[in-house]
Amino acid sequence: MATDSVVHQLAIRAGNRLRDERLMLATAESCTGGMVATAITDISGSSGWFERGFVTYSNQAKIEMIGVPSDLIDKHGAVSEPVARAMVEGALRNSRAQVALSITGVAGPGGGTESKPVGMVCFGWSNRLHTVVETLVFKGDRERVRVQAATHALRGLLILLDERER
Known part of the structure; x- marks a missing residue:
């Protein structure tokens, strides 16, 4: 699939900000x-x-590549704010970046539960000093959930960069 135009435009905006502030980004993506x-x-x-990106689709990849504690996954599940926090902080620990974002969720069409429905995505953003996590539930098919998640992650990155200026 070609990159969604909104995602592409947000990536350009984020890149301009990162370049202007001489910052490097790392990503930790699952869904x-x-x-x-x-x-x-x-x-x-x-x-x-852009310093590096981790695609940690499996739980084992989250553990091995970015140091998400296995007991955190066992206790909360891979789709949870504690794991999103561990992912973003692990991306920073395992890179030279100053800012990072993480995404973990249930894109569907299967895999959802009553407590974690299809479309539920947890996000993390960090600048090494401050970490923010958030959970949203998106509507649509697998591709639409993934595009909405990527869009939201980049918007959150821009907010994190705006907060650095305050």
């Missing part, structure tokens, strides 16, 4: 499978502000 990293690396010159 989006690297969609944010793809949108970023579609932009010429993104190596100047």
Whole structure:
């Protein structure tokens, strides 16, 4: 799939901000499978502000690649704010980036439960000093949930960058 135009435009805006502030970004993505990293690396010159992306789709990848504690996954499930927090903080620990975002969710069509329905996505954003997590439930098919998650993650990154200026 070609990168969604809204995701692409948000990636450009985030990249301009990161470049201007001389910051590097790391991503930790699960249900989006690297969609944010793809949108970023579609932009010429993104190596100047994108340090690395982790696609940690399986629980084992979350544990091995970015250090999410297995007991956290056992206790809360991979789709949870504690895991989103551990993912974003792990992306920072395992990179040279100053800011990061994480995404973990249930894109569907299967895999949902009553407490974690299809479309539920948990996000994390961090600048090494401050971490924010949030959960939203999106409507639509698998692709639409993934695009909405990538869009929201980039919007949250822009908010995090705005807060740095205050």
